[in-house]
Amino acid sequence: MGSERIFAKENLFVFRDAEGVYAMSAVCTHLGCTVSRAGEGFACPCHGSRFGPTGAVLGGPAPRPLPQLEVTRAADGELVVLADNEVPAGTRFRV
Amino acid sequence: MAAPTVPQPGESAPREFLHNLRRLPSTFKGAWLRLGKVPESEREESQATFHNFFLHIHSVRVHVRTLAPTLTLGLGLIATASFVLLCITGVLLMVYYKPSTELAYQSMKDIHFTVATGRFVRNIHRWSAHVMVIAVFLHMARVFFTASYKKPREFNWLIGLSLLVVTLALSFTGYLLPWDQLAYWAITIGSNIANSPRELTDAVGITGWFDPGGFQRRLLLGANYVGEDALIRFYILHVFVLPVVLVILVSVHFWRIRKDGGLARPEDSMGGPAEWGGQMRPVFQPLASKTYGLMALVRGQRPPVNRGPENTLMSWPHLFWAELAVFMLTVLISLALSFFFDAPLKEIANPAIPENPAKAPWYFLGIQELVSYSAFTGGLVIPVVALLGLALIPFLDRRPGGEGIWFGTPGEGLVAGRSALFGLVLAVGMLAFTVNFGWLRSWLPQIHQLWILVINPGTLLVLLYAAWSLWILKRKNSVRLAAVALFTCFLVGFAVLTYFATVHRGPNWEFYWWPSQWPVH
Numbered sequence: 001m002g003s004e005r006i007f008a009k010e011n012l013f014v015f016r017d018a019e020g021v022y023a024m025s026a027v028c029t030h031l032g033c034t035v036s037r038a039g040e041g042f043a044c045p046c047h048g049s050r051f052g053p054t055g056a057v058l059g060g061p062a063p064r065p066l067p068q069l070e071v072t073r074a075a076d077g078e079l080v081v082l083a084d085n086e087v088p089a090g091t092r093f094r095v
Numbered sequence: 096m097a098a099p100t101v102p103q104p105g106e107s108a109p110r111e112f113l114h115n116l117r118r119l120p121s122t123f124k125g126a127w128l129r130l131g132k133v134p135e136s137e138r139e140e141s142q143a144t145f146h147n148f149f150l151h152i153h154s155v156r157v158h159v160r161t162l163a164p165t166l167t168l169g170l171g172l173i174a175t176a177s178f179v180l181l182c183i184t185g186v187l188l189m190v191y192y193k194p195s196t197e198l199a200y201q202s203m204k205d206i207h208f209t210v211a212t213g214r215f216v217r218n219i220h221r222w223s224a225h226v227m228v229i230a231v232f233l234h235m236a237r238v239f240f241t242a243s244y245k246k247p248r249e250f251n252w253l254i255g256l257s258l259l260v261v262t263l264a265l266s267f268t269g270y271l272l273p274w275d276q277l278a279y280w281a282i283t284i285g286s287n288i289a290n291s292p293r294e295l296t297d298a299v300g301i302t303g304w305f306d307p308g309g310f311q312r313r314l315l316l317g318a319n320y321v322g323e324d325a326l327i328r329f330y331i332l333h334v335f336v337l338p339v340v341l342v343i344l345v346s347v348h349f350w351r352i353r354k355d356g357g358l359a360r361p362e363d364s365m366g367g368p369a370e371w372g373g374q375m376r377p378v379f380q381p382l383a384s385k386t387y388g389l390m391a392l393v394r395g396q397r398p399p400v401n402r403g404p405e406n407t408l409m410s411w412p413h414l415f416w417a418e419l420a421v422f423m424l425t426v427l428i429s430l431a432l433s434f435f436f437d438a439p440l441k442e443i444a445n446p447a448i449p450e451n452p453a454k455a456p457w458y459f460l461g462i463q464e465l466v467s468y469s470a471f472t473g474g475l476v477i478p479v480v481a482l483l484g485l486a487l488i489p490f491l492d493r494r495p496g497g498e499g500i501w502f503g504t505p506g507e508g509l510v511a512g513r514s515a516l517f518g519l520v521l522a523v524g525m526l527a528f529t530v531n532f533g534w535l536r537s538w539l540p541q542i543h544q545l546w547i548l549v550i551n552p553g554t555l556l557v558l559l560y561a562a563w564s565l566w567i568l569k570r571k572n573s574v575r576l577a578a579v580a581l582f583t584c585f586l587v588g589f590a591v592l593t594y595f596a597t598v599h600r601g602p603n604w605e606f607y608w609w610p611s612q613w614p615v616h
Binding site: 008009011030031032033034036038043044045046047048056057058059060061062063064 | 280287288297448449450451466468473533534537540544547602603604
C-alpha cells in the first residue's frame with residue numbers, strides 16, 4: 001500500500017509507503033522535461049526516456065535515475081522537500 | 096537636351112532662385128540617379144551599375160553561365176530576399192512585442208488579434224524564416240553538387256557554413272520569444288543540450304572540477320533556471336547580435352564572390368584566335384590580378400581577353416532583371432503562405448508540464464531524434480562533427496574539375512545515386528531496429544552511460560556513412576567522389592530522421608504510423 005502526490009509547480013512527486021515518506025524529482029535527467037505517469041513507472045514526453053516505479057532508468061536516453069530528494073520536517077512541524085538536496089535511492093523519512 | 100543650369104551673368108538673384116526652383120525635379124533626379132536617365136548604351140549601362148551604391152557590388156558584365164537559372168536556382172538570392180523580409184517584418188513586430196516572461200505571450204496575442212495587420216506581419220515573419228532555412232540548406236547542396244567550393248572559393252564555403260549556423264541560431268532564438276509551450280520547452284531542452292557535456296563529465300566523474308556544460312548553460316540562461324534573464328538574452332541575440340553578424344557575414348560572402356572571380360563555372364575554351372572587329376585575332380591571357388578599365392568592358396571595343404569574345408552579358412539589364420524576378424518570387428511565396436496559413440502559437444508557457452509530444456520545428460527534428468539516443472553525442476558531438484566535416488571538404492578535395500556543373504565530376508551522378516540509396520536504407524534500417532528492439536539501456540539497464548554515449552544509433556549511422564565514403568575513396572580513387580558519397584548520405588540521413596520524427600514520433604516519443612493513431616489524453 002502507498003500513496004502518491006504530485007506537486008506540479010515544483011516538478012516533484014511525494015510518496016508514502018509502509019516505511020515512510022520520500023520525494024522524487026519529476027525532471028527528466030536527460031534534458032529537463034517533466035515526466036509523467038506511464039503504467040507502473042514514468043515516461044518523458046520529449047525524448048522517450050522510461051523510468052521504473054523508483055525512478056531507475058529502464059530505457060531511452062536518460063543517463064541517470066530520477067533523483068530522490070531530501071524530506072525533512074520544518075520547525076513548525078510541516079514536512080518539507082529540499083528540492084536541491086539529492087539523497088540515495090531508498091531513503092525514507094519516518095513519520 | 097537640358098537647358099543650361101547656370102543662369103546667365105547679370106541675372107538677378109530672385110530670377111536665379113525661381114529658375115533653380117523650376118528645375119528642382121530634374122536637378123534632384125540628376126543628383127540622385129547620377130546618370131539621370133535610363134541607360135541607352137553599354138557604356139551607360141556600365142555606369143548605371145557602378146555608380147549606384149546598391150548595384151556596384153555586381154560586376155558590370157556577367158557570364159552567361161552565371162545567368163542560367165539552372166545553375167544556381169536562385170537559392171542564395173532567395174535566402175537573401177527572405178532575410179530582407181525578415182528584417183522589415185521583424186522591426187514591425189518589435190514595435191508591439193514585449194520581451195518579458197509576464198508580458199511576452201500577451202503581446203503575441205495582441206499582435207495576432209488586435210494590432211492592425213499584426214497577424215499578417217507575424218505570418219510573413221514566420222514563413223519567411225522557413226523559406227530562408229530551406230533556401231540556405233538547398234543553397235549549400237547546390238554549391239556542393241556543382242563543386243563550387245573548390246579553389247579559390249574555399250573560404251567562401253566556410254563563410255557559407257557560418258551563415259547556415261547563424262540562420263539556424265536566428266530561428267532557434269526566434270521561436271523562443273512568444274513564450275508559449277514550444278518556446279519554454281525548447282529553451283529548456285536547448286539549454287540542457289548546452290549542459291550535456293555533463294553526460295560525459297558525469298560518466299567519468301570529473302564534473303566537480305571540470306564542468307563546461309554547466310558553464311555553457313549558465314551563459315545561455317543567465318541563471319540556473321529558465322526565466323526572465325534567459326528570455327532577454329535570447330531576445331538580444333535574435334534582434335541585434337545575430338542579425339548584425341549575419342549582415343557582416345553576408346557582405347563578406349558577396350564580396351568574396353566578386354573577388355573569387357564570380358560564380359564557379361568551367362573554364363572558357365581558350366582555343367585559337369577569336370573574332371574581333373571583323374578579324375580573327377589572337378586571344379591573349381591577362382594577369383590574374385589585373386584590373387580592367389571601362390574600355391575593356393564594352394562590347395566590340397576591346398581585344399578578346401582570356402576567352403572567346405562574347406560569353407558575358409551586361410549586368411544591366413540581364414542580371415538585375417533576373418535578381419528582381421527571384422526577389423519578387425520570394426516575396427510572392429511568403430505573402431501567399433502568410434495569407435493562407437497562420438503562424439502557430441501554442442498555449443502559454445507552463446513550466447509544470449510540457450506538451451506531449453514536445454516537438455521542435457521541422458529543421459531541428461532530425462537532431463531531436465538523435466538527442467533521443469544521447470543528449471551529448473546527438474545534440475553536440477554529431478552536429479559539430481558534421482559541421483567540421485563540411486568545413487574540411489574544400490581543403491581535402493583540391494583537384495580542379497567539374498566546377499559550376501551539376502554532378503560534373505565523371506561518375507558523380509552514379510555515386511550520388513548509390514549513396515542516396517545506401518543512406519536511405521541504412522537510416523530506415525537503423526530506425527526500424529531501434530523502434531522494434533530498443534537500445535543498450537533497454538537490454539542492460541545497469542550499463543555504464545559511457546557505452547551509450549559512444550555506441551548509439553546516431554554514432555553507428557555516422558560511422559557507417561564514413562565507412563561507405565572511405566570505401567568509395569578507395570574504389571573510385573577520387574576524393575571528390577568520396578565527399579559526394581558522404582555528403583549525399585548525410586543529406587539523406589538528415590531528411591529521413593526529420594521525416595521520421597515529424598510523422599512517426601508521438602506521445603512519449605513512441606513510434607506511431609500516423610499522428611491520427613496517437614492516444615487521446
